[in-house]
Structures are given as structure tokens and as C-alpha cells.
Amino acid sequence: MMHFLATYGTQLLSKTGQHLLISAAALGLGVIVAVPLGILLTRMKHGANLVMSLAGVLQTIPAMALLAMMIPIFGIGSTPAIVALFIYSLLPILRNTYLGMQGVSPTVRDAAKGMGMTWWQMMTQAEIPLAAPVIMSGIRLSATYVIAWATLASYIGAGGLGDFIFNGLNLYRSDLILGGSIPVILLALLVDYLLGKVERAVMPKPLR
Amino acid sequence: MLLSMEHLRKEYPNGKIAVDDFNLEVDRGEFIAFIGTSGSGKTTTMRMINRMLNQTSGTIKINGKDISKMDPVKLRRSIGYVIQNTGLMPHMTIQENIEMVPKLLGWSKEKREEQAHKMIALAQLPDEMLQRYPGELSGGQQQRIGVVRALAADQELILMDEPFGALDPITRESLQDLVKHLQRDLGKTFIFVTHDMDEALNLSTKVVIMSQGKQVQVDTPENILRHPANEFVTNLIGEERLIRAQPNILTVSQIMLTNPAAITPDKTLEDAIEQMHERRVDTLLVTDKDNVLQGFVDLDDINRIADAHTPVSRFTQDRVFYVKANALIGDTVDRILKKGVKNVPVVDEDKHLVGIVTRTALVDIVYDALHGAPDANEKPASPINADIHAAATREGGEMPQ
Numbered sequence: 353m354m355h356f357l358a359t360y361g362t363q364l365l366s367k368t369g370q371h372l373l374i375s376a377a378a379l380g381l382g383v384i385v386a387v388p389l390g391i392l393l394t395r396m397k398h399g400a401n402l403v404m405s406l407a408g409v410l411q412t413i414p415a416m417a418l419l420a421m422m423i424p425i426f427g428i429g430s431t432p433a434i435v436a437l438f439i440y441s442l443l444p445i446l447r448n449t450y451l452g453m454q455g456v457s458p459t460v461r462d463a464a465k466g467m468g469m470t471w472w473q474m475m476t477q478a479e480i481p482l483a484a485p486v487i488m489s490g491i492r493l494s495a496t497y498v499i500a501w502a503t504l505a506s507y508i509g510a511g512g513l514g515d516f517i518f519n520g521l522n523l524y525r526s527d528l529i530l531g532g533s534i535p536v537i538l539l540a541l542l543v544d545y546l547l548g549k550v551e552r553a554v555m556p557k558p559l560r
Numbered sequence: 561m562l563l564s565m566e567h568l569r570k571e572y573p574n575g576k577i578a579v580d581d582f583n584l585e586v587d588r589g590e591f592i593a594f595i596g597t598s599g600s601g602k603t604t605t606m607r608m609i610n611r612m613l614n615q616t617s618g619t620i621k622i623n624g625k626d627i628s629k630m631d632p633v634k635l636r637r638s639i640g641y642v643i644q645n646t647g648l649m650p651h652m653t654i655q656e657n658i659e660m661v662p663k664l665l666g667w668s669k670e671k672r673e674e675q676a677h678k679m680i681a682l683a684q685l686p687d688e689m690l691q692r693y694p695g696e697l698s699g700g701q702q703q704r705i706g707v708v709r710a711l712a713a714d715q716e717l718i719l720m721d722e723p724f725g726a727l728d729p730i731t732r733e734s735l736q737d738l739v740k741h742l743q744r745d746l747g748k749t750f751i752f753v754t755h756d757m758d759e760a761l762n763l764s765t766k767v768v769i770m771s772q773g774k775q776v777q778v779d780t781p782e783n784i785l786r787h788p789a790n791e792f793v794t795n796l797i798g799e800e801r802l803i804r805a806q807p808n809i810l811t812v813s814q815i816m817l818t819n820p821a822a823i824t825p826d827k828t829l830e831d832a833i834e835q836m837h838e839r840r841v842d843t844l845l846v847t848d849k850d851n852v853l854q855g856f857v858d859l860d861d862i863n864r865i866a867d868a869h870t871p872v873s874r875f876t877q878d879r880v881f882y883v884k885a886n887a888l889i890g891d892t893v894d895r896i897l898k899k900g901v902k903n904v905p906v907v908d909e910d911k912h913l914v915g916i917v918t919r920t921a922l923v924d925i926v927y928d929a930l931h932g933a934p935d936a937n938e939k940p941a942s943p944i945n946a947d948i949h950a951a952a953t954r955e956g957g958e959m960p961q
Contacts, residue, residue, distance in 0.1 A: 357839075463647025466612055467661050467709075468637030481651050557650030558693035 368373050368535055371512035375502045377434045380494050382441030387487060390423075390449025391475070400450065407443040415501050419508050431511075433505030434558070437545075440501055442496040448490025450484030484554040492547035498553075499540040503532070513539075561587045561624070562717060562749050563609070568618035570604050572771075578604040580773040582618070585904070586751065586766075588716070590745045594753045596770035602753045605718055605770070609751065610639045622717065637661055638708025640748075641717030644725050646702045648694040654680070654691035654705055660770045661713040679708040686740070700731035707739060711748065718742075720752035724759065736763055757797055757872035761785070761805075769793055785809045803928050807890030812883050813927060816915030822847050823855060825873035829865055830873055832857055845905050845913060846876045853905055853913045855880045882907050885914050893922055 357364070372389030376518025393400040411423075418439065456479045464478040478486075506514030519525070552560065568582035579601040586592055586730040594602035607613040609620060609631040620627045627635055641647075648657050658679050665780075667675070680690055685705040694702050703723060710718045724732040725861040740763055742748050754760050760767050763779040767777045768786070769792075777789035785802060788794040794802065821839040823832055825846055832844055842859040855878035865875060881894050882905045891935065895902050906915040 457645075459643060459645045459647050460649060462612075463641065463643055464649070465644070466610060466636055466641035466647070468633050468635075468664055470633050473664070478649055558650060558695045 356531055360516075360528075364513075364531065364535065365511050367511065367515055367532075368539065370510075371499070371502055371514075371536070371539065374430055374433055374437065374505055374510055374512055375495070377430075378437030378487065378502070379441050379491070379498050380432070381438040382445050382489055382494055382498075385438075386442045386490075388444035388447050390446045391480075393446075393450050394453040399400060404443075404447065407446050410439050411417070411443045415504050415509070417535055419504055421449070422449075425506055428509040430505070430510040432508055433502070433510035435546045437498045437501055440468060441498050444493040444497070445490045446465050448493075449483070449487045452486030452490075454485060456482045481554075481556060485551055485556075485559070488547070488551040492544060492551060495547055496540045496544050497541060499536065503536055562586050562590075562689065563751075564621045564655055565605075565609075566619050566621075568605065568608065568620065569616045569730060570601070570608065570613065571616040577773050578607070579615075582773075582775060584768060584775075586749060586915060589743065589748055590749055590766060591740075591749045592749075592751045593767045593769060594751070594766035595755065595760045595767060596776075597796075599756075599772070600770040601773040602768075602770045603721055604773075606721060606751060606753050609717075609719055610636045610641060612636075631693060633678050637664055637713065638715060638717075640702075640708050640715035642718065642720040642723045644707040646699075648702055648706060648709070650694055651836055652693075653690065654692055654694065654697070657694065657705060658690070658708065658709050658712050661715075662807045668715075675712055679712050680705075682711070682742075683708040698731075700735065702732075703735055704738060707735070707742070711742065711746075715748075715752065717749045717751070720750060722753055722755065724757070727881065730864065732759075750862045757801065761797075761801075769796060782809060789833045806925055806928065807893060808888060809890045810925070811885065812887050812889060812892060812906055812917060813885040813915065815921050816885070816917045817888065817921075818915045820845055820905060820913060820916035823857070823872055824849060825871065825876060828868065829836045829862060829870045829872070829875075830868040832862060843902075845880075845916070847913050851912045853882060853907050854878060855879065855891075856905075880905065882911075884909070885918065889922075889925055893926060896922055897926075911930065 361457075389403070395404055414438030419433065420438045422436050426432035426435060460478055460482065461474065464474045469477065502510075502512050503514035505515060506518050507510050513532045513536050516528050517536075520530075520532060563584075563586040565582055568579055569577070570579040570653065571577050582601075582605055594606060596602045604613060607616050607630070609622075611627060614628070620852075622635075622639075647929045650907055651661070652660075655673075655676045656675045658669075662675055665802050674689055677687060680687055685701060685704060689697070689701070694705070695937070697705070707720075708717075709722065710720075723739075724735050736759060738837050739750060739752075743763075749754065750763075752763075761784075764781060766778065767781055767784055768778050769789075771792055777784060777793050778961055779787075784793065785797065785805045788797060788802070821841050821843075822845040823835055825848065827855045836842065836844060836859060840853075844857050846854040855876040857872060857876055859886075861875045881899055881901060883896065885906050885908050901919070903916050903918045904919055905913055
């Protein structure tokens with residue numbers, strides 16, 4: 353253990369950094385796209401189902417295949433990996449945003465509008481705060497997925513902790529495999545814990 | 561004129577006409593109730609006033625200004641809005657809820673806070689409650705907040721959509737008292753939609769009865785009880801309620817007998833006895849030649865007199881108890897019954913004798929008012945009433961979001 357850290361310590365840190373960066377970028381994009389899209393879907397009578405099933409279909413593409421498909425378009429490196437992971441992150445966020453916004457009581461919406469809130473005020477002061485816990489739990493779920501799948505990104509040259517695992521597999525070195533997968537697991541748990549905290553923080557006080 | 565609605569019409573794209581040729585003028589300080597069956601367009605009409613819905617044609621003016629030319633957001637901030645399930649923001653404290661519209665209007669923090677304290681006092685709730693969340697309050701307390709929230713920015717006009725529908729009868733009554741107080745003492749103008757006829761009759765200064773998008777009758781509660789426009793209104797009010805309301809809407813002239821046994825003072829004892837015998841009564845009312853009530857003669861008094869030619873004026877008792885023809889029965893019945901007289905002469909404004917009220921007729925009225933007409937209780941609830949109660953919840957088809 354100490355020997356492993358002494359040999360690969362710096363590498364482990366930089367790979368972890370890479371891993372986090374790829375995951376964060378993918379998740380960030382996912383949030384930027386899926387949250388507004390989910391809100392938009394609640395405003396549309398039709399189309400919500402279509403978009404949701406489309407996101408569902410994307411989710412079913414095997415991770416390896418999706419990553420491979422990115423190469424002809426984006427080449428190799430971190431860009432294709434981020435795009436692929438971003439696609440994976442969409443569904444949970446989209447679905448939870450949609451459900452969260454749907455879950456806001458029509459009475460609250462009616463009152464907010466009837467008292468003279470603009471569309472933007474209704475969103476920012478009433479609906480999004482009330483839907484926030486559900487949206488946040490979608491983001492949290494996506495985050496753990498993305499961190500786990502980012503391991504595969506090393507396959508298309510994006511780096512990250514997956515490098516350890518793939519090297520270990522190629523060289524029959526179980527220390528490398530464990531040295532890659534344990535940090536991934538810890539990372540996923542840590543992020544899940546932290547986002548759980550955030551989820552609680554955005555929850556309206558009386559509902560905690 | 562605070563609010564005027566002219567030839568208002570709402571037609572949905574599918575051709576359904578929700579409101580048709582609705583006209584109403586509302587003065588400051590009035591309390592208007594919209595009542596009707598489910599789908600009668602009452603909620604739709606109300607929602608057009610703050611442009612939650614836009615009319616197909618017709619105009620709504622507030623203080624003479626056409627609201628279709630106003631910014632809907634600004635309009636809504638100037639009109640109070642109370643809905644059935646309170647519509648309080650669950651994630652905001654009571655204070656934040658009350659301060660909502662003032663905040664939207666950009667009031668300073670100090671002014672908002674001051675207003676919040678004023679409003680919670682108006683709702684007759686403890687000041688500490690400002691820091692609580694709606695979920696920690698009872699339904700009745702929440703709706704109290706809902707009501708005063710609608711006044712927090714000094715709105716003159718308050719719209720209420722079945723505000724007390726979800727509350728138990730006792731809580732409902734205390735809230736009705738609250739809004740009545742706000743209307744009477746603060747001069748606020750209320751327009752409220754209800755399915756509860758008692759609520760409409762008790763609170764409002766004017767009731768608008770609607771059916772299938774049309775106004776069936778628009779009048780004061782008294783006039784509606786007195787003269788229901790048609791059978792629909794009668795059914796809506798309910799037989800029992802009409803009977804119970806009788807003492808307060810029936811006048812003495814409506815229940816009196818019009819042909820009282822009367823005699824003029826110049827007639828003789830003989831004439832009096834003959835007339836009593838003929839009419840089979842033991843008292844006669846005495847009127848002068850202009851039919852003005854003078855007093856009465858009683859058989860007991862007559863028996864003491866020997867001379868058959870004594871004029872009636874000699875033994876007339878002038879201390880006679882009478883009632884006015886246009887008096888309400890509710891106001892007079894107690895006095896009549898307590899006097900213990902068998903019957904009471906009825907006079908017009910100039911004391912001309914116009915009729916007589918018998919004790920029997922009065923007792924019937926009192927009995928009906930207390931217990932309902934003998935057959936009213938056995939009748940199954942009229943289908944219209946049943947329908948209204950079933951429609952206690954919001955009118956589903958009317959509100960596309």
C-alpha cells in the first residue's frame with residue numbers, strides 16, 4: 353500500500369484530478385441542458401413524452417459503444433469523453449426536473465400568478481425552490497453515474513483513474529486495478545455525500 | 561363605480577361558451593357573491609377580473625380603466641386574490657407570504673415588516689406566528705393568512721375563489737366573520753365565488769346567480785329570498801331556506817285576513833251584537849267613517865250594558881294594540897305573541913284599518929321557520945342542490961392552465 357502510494361502517488365493525484373474534471377464538465381453540461389429542458393417540458397402539453405423516451409433510448413446505448421461512437425466525431429481525448437458522459441447524465445436530471453416541476457401544487461402556481469408574479473419570478477421564487485430537492489436528487493444520481501462511467505473514458509484517451517485500471521488489466525497487475533477502482537469508488541461516495549448535503553440545503557426549511 | 565363588467569363573454573376554442581353576456585356594476589365596499597351550479601361560469605367570470613383568463617369579448621373596467629389595456633402583472637398586484645387551498649407558499653414563512661405582494665411592488669423592508677405585523681393582528685393571530693411556516697398552522701389559520709395576505713398591499717378589490725370551501729363549519733363561520741369585518745370596517749370590496757348558499761346570503765350585499773354561463777338573477781339577498789326569479793333560483797336557494805327566511809321577508813300584509821269584522825262608533829249595541837253573531841266573533845274593531853282604527857268592543861263589556869240603543873262609542877276600548885301592514889313578521893311576531901291577544905288589527909301608514917292577523921296564522925309561520933315546512937324535511941334533496949355540493953371542489957373543465 354505505502355509502496356504503491358510512494359510509486360504512483362503523484363500520478364494518482366493527477367489522474368484523480370483529471371477524472372474529476374471530466375466528470376464535473378460532463379455533469380455541468382448536463383445540468384445546464386437538462387434542467388432548463390426539463391422545466392420547458394412541463395410547459396409543453398405534448399413532446400414531454402417524446403423527449404423523455406429519447407433520453408431513455410440514449411441511456412440504453414452501452415457505454416463502450418457510445419464512447420467509441422464519439423471518436424469519428426470528436427477524435428480522441430477528453431472532449432469525446434465529456435460529450436458521451438454528458439449524454440448519460442441527461443436522463444436522470446431531465447426526469448427529476450420534470451417530475452419536480454410537475455409536483456409543484458397547481459394551487460401554489462395559481463396563487464403566485466394571481467398575486468402578480470412575472471413568469472421569471474414564479475420560476476425563481478416559487479416553482480424552482482419547491483422543485484429543487486427533487487431536481488437535486490436527479491443531479492446527485494447523475495453525478496455518481498458519471499463518476500463511475502468516467503473510468504471508461506480512459507479507453508478513448510481521456511485519462512482519469514481509468515488509466516490505472518486499464519493498465520492493470522493489460523499488465524495483470526491487481527495493485528493497479530485496485531489503485532484505480534478504489535479511488536473511483538471513494539470519489540463517487542464522497543460526491544454523493546456532498547451532493548446529499550446540498551440537496552438538504554436546497555430543501556425548503558419546513559420540509560426538512 | 562369600482563368595477564364594471566359589460567357584455568362579458570368567454571368562449572373556448574372548442575366552442576364551449578363558458579360565460580355569455582355578463583353584466584355587473586360593483587360599487588366600492590360591496591360584497592358580491594357569484595353562486596351557481598358547476599360549470600355555470602362563476603369561477604371563469606371571476607378569473608377574468610384579474611386576467612387569469614382573458615375574455616373573448618366585452619369589457620371590464622376598474623376605476624373606469626379598461627383592464628385589457630393594462631399590464632396583467634401590475635393589474636394582479638393591485639387586486640387581492642384568495643383561493644380555496646390557501647395558496648400560501650409552503651417554503652416561505654408567514655411573514656414572507658404576507659410580504660409577497662408588497663415586495664413585488666418594491667416596498668422598503670421596514671414598511672413591509674410593519675405591514676406584516678399589522679396584517680397578522682388583523683387576522684387575529686399571534687405576532688409570533690409570522691416566523692412559522694404555513695405547514696405548521698391549522699387550515700383555518702392558514703386561510704386567515706391567505707385572506708389578510710390579499711390585503712397586504714392595500715388592495716381595494718379582493719377576489720376570493722371558494723375561499724372557505726375546505727374548512728369545517730365552525731372555522732368557516734369565524735372566517736366569514738373576519739371577511740365581513742374587513743368589508744364593513746375597512747370598506748374593502750369583495751367578489752367571491754361560492755357554492756354555499758348560506759354563505760352567499762349571509763355575507764353579500766349582492767348575489768349573482770349563474771347558470772350555464774348566464775346570469776339568472778342579480779339582486780340583494782333579501783330580494784332574492786323574497787322574489788326568486790324562477791324555479792332554478794328557488795331550487796338553488798332550497799325550499800327549506802325560503803321557509804326559514806319567511807319571518808324576515810314576509811310582511812304582515814302578506815299573512816293578514818283582509819276582511820276584518822269592524823263597526824263604526826255611531827252604531828248601537830244592538831247592531832254590534834247582531835254583527836258579532838253574523839260573523840261569529842266575540843270582538844269587533846271600531847273604525848270611524850274614514851276607516852281609521854279607533855278601538856275595539858268586546859262581548860264581555862257588552863254584556864254589562866242593558867240599553868240596546870247605547871251607541872258603540874260608549875263602550876269602545878281605545879287602548880288597542882295594532883301592527884303596521886308593511887312591518888316584517890320577524891320584527892312583530894314576538895310582540896304579538898307576548899301580548900297574548902287572539903288577533904291583531906293591521907293598519908296602514910295613516911292608521912286605516914286594512915286587515916287582521918290571527919294568532920293561528922302567526923304560530924304557523926313561527927313553527928315553519930323553526931322546523932321547516934311539514935313536508936320539506938321528507939323531500940329528497942333537490943338534484944340541483946346535490947349537484948352544487950358535489951361541485952364543491954373547483955370547476956374542473958373551466959380552468960385550462
